[in-house]
Amino acid sequence: MKQLMAAGGMKRRVLIVDDEMINRELLGAMLAQSYDVAFAENGAQAMEALAEEEHGFSLILLDLMMPVMNGFEVIARCRADARLRNVPIIVMTSEKSAEVKSIRAGAVDFIAKPYDMPEVILARCERIIELSEDRSIIRSTERDKVSGLYTRGYFFAYLQRLLPRLTAPMDALVLNINRFHILNELLGHEEGDRILGTIGAQLKALTAPMRGIACRSESDTFFLLAERQEEYETLIAELQKRVGEQTGARDLRLRAGVYHCPNDGTNPENWFSRAKAACDRIRGQYSALTATFNNELHELTVFRERLSSDVQDAIDNRGFVVYFQPKYRIQGERPVLASAEALVRWIHPELGFISPGEFIPLFEKNGLIHKVDHFVWREAAAQINRWREQYGVTLPVSVNVSRVDIFDLALEKKLLDIVEAFSLAPGDLMLEITESAYADSAEQLNEVIASLRNRGFKIEMDDFGSGYSSLNMLTAIPIDVLKLDMQFVRTMLSDEKKRRLVELVMDIAAFLEVPVVAEGVEEEEQLRALKDMRCDLVQGYYVSPPVPAERFGELIEKELQEKGDWHDNH
Amino acid sequence: MITIEKLNSFGADTAEGLGRCYGNEALYLRLVNMIPAEGNFAVLEEALGAGDLDKVFEAAHALKGVLGNLSLTPMYQICSEITELLRARTETGCAALLAELLRQRDELSVMCSE
Numbered sequence: 001m002k003q004l005m006a007a008g009g010m011k012r013r014v015l016i017v018d019d020e021m022i023n024r025e026l027l028g029a030m031l032a033q034s035y036d037v038a039f040a041e042n043g044a045q046a047m048e049a050l051a052e053e054e055h056g057f058s059l060i061l062l063d064l065m066m067p068v069m070n071g072f073e074v075i076a077r078c079r080a081d082a083r084l085r086n087v088p089i090i091v092m093t094s095e096k097s098a099e100v101k102s103i104r105a106g107a108v109d110f111i112a113k114p115y116d117m118p119e120v121i122l123a124r125c126e127r128i129i130e131l132s133e134d135r136s137i138i139r140s141t142e143r144d145k146v147s148g149l150y151t152r153g154y155f156f157a158y159l160q161r162l163l164p165r166l167t168a169p170m171d172a173l174v175l176n177i178n179r180f181h182i183l184n185e186l187l188g189h190e191e192g193d194r195i196l197g198t199i200g201a202q203l204k205a206l207t208a209p210m211r212g213i214a215c216r217s218e219s220d221t222f223f224l225l226a227e228r229q230e231e232y233e234t235l236i237a238e239l240q241k242r243v244g245e246q247t248g249a250r251d252l253r254l255r256a257g258v259y260h261c262p263n264d265g266t267n268p269e270n271w272f273s274r275a276k277a278a279c280d281r282i283r284g285q286y287s288a289l290t291a292t293f294n295n296e297l298h299e300l301t302v303f304r305e306r307l308s309s310d311v312q313d314a315i316d317n318r319g320f321v322v323y324f325q326p327k328y329r330i331q332g333e334r335p336v337l338a339s340a341e342a343l344v345r346w347i348h349p350e351l352g353f354i355s356p357g358e359f360i361p362l363f364e365k366n367g368l369i370h371k372v373d374h375f376v377w378r379e380a381a382a383q384i385n386r387w388r389e390q391y392g393v394t395l396p397v398s399v400n401v402s403r404v405d406i407f408d409l410a411l412e413k414k415l416l417d418i419v420e421a422f423s424l425a426p427g428d429l430m431l432e433i434t435e436s437a438y439a440d441s442a443e444q445l446n447e448v449i450a451s452l453r454n455r456g457f458k459i460e461m462d463d464f465g466s467g468y469s470s471l472n473m474l475t476a477i478p479i480d481v482l483k484l485d486m487q488f489v490r491t492m493l494s495d496e497k498k499r500r501l502v503e504l505v506m507d508i509a510a511f512l513e514v515p516v517v518a519e520g521v522e523e524e525e526q527l528r529a530l531k532d533m534r535c536d537l538v539q540g541y542y543v544s545p546p547v548p549a550e551r552f553g554e555l556i557e558k559e560l561q562e563k564g565d566w567h568d569n570h
Numbered sequence: 571m572i573t574i575e576k577l578n579s580f581g582a583d584t585a586e587g588l589g590r591c592y593g594n595e596a597l598y599l600r601l602v603n604m605i606p607a608e609g610n611f612a613v614l615e616e617a618l619g620a621g622d623l624d625k626v627f628e629a630a631h632a633l634k635g636v637l638g639n640l641s642l643t644p645m646y647q648i649c650s651e652i653t654e655l656l657r658a659r660t661e662t663g664c665a666a667l668l669a670e671l672l673r674q675r676d677e678l679s680v681m682c683s684e
Binding site: 019020021022023025026029030063065094095113114115117118 | 589590591592594597601604605608628631632634635636638639640641646
């Protein structure tokens, strides 16, 4: 076992969670020779570290008594998370009673404090990791019946065991058949399976000299881990030729994406997703058989990973700044400030200003948007409170509620906690839900919205008209405000059809008795036209761009000066 | 500056402490050096004054772990005694033990700084 750990390959990652720095350092020094060690000071930090897709941890060493989130809660959360369920946890404690309790909760072992000698601790960690990996290998079905290769689950479980022993540089390859679904349709599934089986057998034979290990990941996608070769064109061409000869599918075309595995403890699943990205790049290009995950692709991925990993830092260190864009009521003699929309801006300490168009879609996709949203909710509520204290007016602020938030069971509580923390009424924080969210999760949404409205929150349907809204849905889901997508405003003066559509939206809103906010108003003419159409509120550069809170304060001041009774309307 | 000799005379089991550091003396002494500034002493003192026994227990327990890991035996033993007393929910004797603990902390602090 010792020599296994000493092999110079990729180290497994171990997470040490303890609030005492001395304990972390001591244990870290013990384990650093055999493992790649990461640290967390409390349960919350531990969950952050574990949530990063990038790294798979092989073991968690967990203190029980910690501030913010204690060890038992970490155990409970890990056991409830399918992705973390199988990561073994060793608790560190000097309490005999806690040992039993933690083992019952799902820890696999314990280390007593004061620690034993390093050799004992290391041996214990090794044994636990080994047991856990063996168990996960045993659990996985080994062979894929169609291709005769490993199954995906077994493949990755096996790699976990194998990696520390590898010394040569390795490459991850993803192989794919061009337009396999058509082949499947033309020849039938049985023939399709025969082709997949032949690929499996030939892939195995051809990659044996490069110590290849392969699996069929899904449908016609194969994963291969092999010792690094100069090029893979020859391999793919030969594989294609052999499969063609044996099955008669002579126009079968394969393509492969290659990723050079780094020796940095990153998760193998990640390597293959990068190889897949390279493979997708040459989809349908019949001249290219292989593509390597190159700098251009790499840079984009790295950039995105950088943004994703810096979210927490931006929240903790005010890299995110909330701007406020005013909304004006336009049906009176002159536009009157009515409310605001909170918009997040990111000033990164190293990368500078990052466009919301860059990070918002990315975080919506990977789920991190909930962190950003939560931050904005809090900031917006704090700001409403500050303005109230400063000017004596409560100005409602709209905040974004993303699709992932809708599925957060604690959403209502989180929002209530925030408004309560600043002694606001729920209606002071207006919740914008984008139209597309209505389309693909209507039932869930309906429930969440009904419940939030019961609590007194106001719901605004954002980007109305941009997507899939149907009239049906509008009557099914109760809302308080309609926000007209800015595309309409931009085109309504030049396009008669668009103009009529806007009028129609106004009619619908009047029927539902909800006000309409027109976004993206940039010219006086647009404002006038909207006013004629009985639009209630506008937002856009013509009235004001999004501004920092301080600057917004001046707008409130101006309003207070210009209209004495404005104060009473809020 | 703290040295192994000084720690031996202090009553620390330096052989054990060093063993936990793979015999890395620099690491061991660096960690010991962090003890005088350890925040839990103040927490312990404050919580005992306020009669918050749960907090006293938590702080003593945390200190016990750290002191034990560095094999600062005399201080470790005091913390163990405090946690034992509190497990039985008795406060009697805690103040005297704490005074002794702080005295030893100060002694260590002097050894570290002289």
